[in-house]
Amino acid sequence: xxxxxxxxxxxxxxxxxxxxxxxxxxxxxxxxxxxxxxxxxxxxxxxxxxxxxxxxxxxxxxxxxxxxxxxxxxxxxxxxxxxxxxxxxxxxxxxxxxxxxxxxxxxxxxxxxxxxxxxxxxxxxxxxxxxxxxxxxxxxxxxxxxxxxxxxxxxxxxxxx
Numbered sequence: 001x002x003x004x005x006x007x008x009x010x011x012x013x014x015x016x017x018x019x020x021x022x023x024x025x026x027x028x029x030x031x032x033x034x035x036x037x038x039x040x041x042x043x044x045x046x047x048x049x050x051x052x053x054x055x056x057x058x059x060x061x062x063x064x065x066x067x068x069x070x071x072x073x074x075x076x077x078x079x080x081x082x083x084x085x086x087x088x089x090x091x092x093x094x095x096x097x098x099x100x101x102x103x104x105x106x107x108x109x110x111x112x113x114x115x116x117x118x119x120x121x122x123x124x125x126x127x128x129x130x131x132x133x134x135x136x137x138x139x140x141x142x143x144x145x146x147x148x149x150x151x152x153x154x155x156x157x158x159x160x161x
Contacts (some may be wrong), residue, residue, distance in 0.1 A: 002151030003078050004030065007036035009087070009112025010132035012061065013045045020045065023133060023161065027145060028052065033040075033078070037112035037130070038087030040066060059087035059112060073102060078150045081107045088113030096120070096127045108154060117144050117158040128156050 006028045013020060023035045028034055038059025043066065048058060058067040073086040083121055084103035088095050092114035098124055099111045110125045111118075117131035128147030142161065149155040 002149050003032045005035055005078065005148040005149060005150065006031040007035045007037065007110055007128065007130040007146035008133045009130050010039040010059070010115050011036070011045060012039055012041050013133075014042050016044055016048055020048065023145070024048070024051070027147075027159065027161070035083075035085060035110055037085060037110050038062060039112060042066075043069070051125045055085055057085050057087050060089055075103070075106060080152075081150055081154060083107070084109040086111050092116060094120060095129075100125060100127065108148065110148075110155075115143075117146070119146070119156050120160055126154055126156060131158060133161065 001088050019127045034049050035055045038057045039061045040046055041062060054148050056070045057074060058072055076083050082105060084106040086099050086102055088099050088111045099109060103109055106125060110128050112129060115132035118127060118129035120127055128146060130143035133145050134143035144158050144160050146158050
């Protein structure tokens with residue numbers, strides 16, 4: 001049996017919300033690991049997500065307290081695969097190439113910032129952006145998150161929420 005990683009980014013939440021709780025119950029509670037690629041905005045959100053093992057990087061919209069507590073990039077291992085995690089910066093058009101230059105020796109690179117889902121291989125590295133989980137608007141959940149299943153191989157997909 002493999003490892004199920006749920007990936008989210010750009011939640012931009014200042015406090016807990018019913019949408020975050022719904023997202024957790026629907027998609028995150030069965031995860032082995034939750035990864036947040038930055039622009040969390042509030043430590044209370046990370047505290048809530050910490051019900052599961054959690055990897056986090058700070059994003060450009062995160063306050064000083066988050067930027068002081070969490071790195072701007074990190075690497076971690078799941079099974080035989082090495083992951084890179086970074087938020088990203090600048091214009092969306094060249095973001096995958098910019099974040100790829102920040103890491104060597106990773107098989108999967110998770111990033112955020114653009115709010116646009118992205119799941120493609122470049123130079124034998126899976127570049128994965130879950131898009132933005134829009135948890136602030138009224139009405140139903142919106143946006144997207146991602147799931148990465150790790151076994152002897154990597155399977156990744158974007159989930160519209």
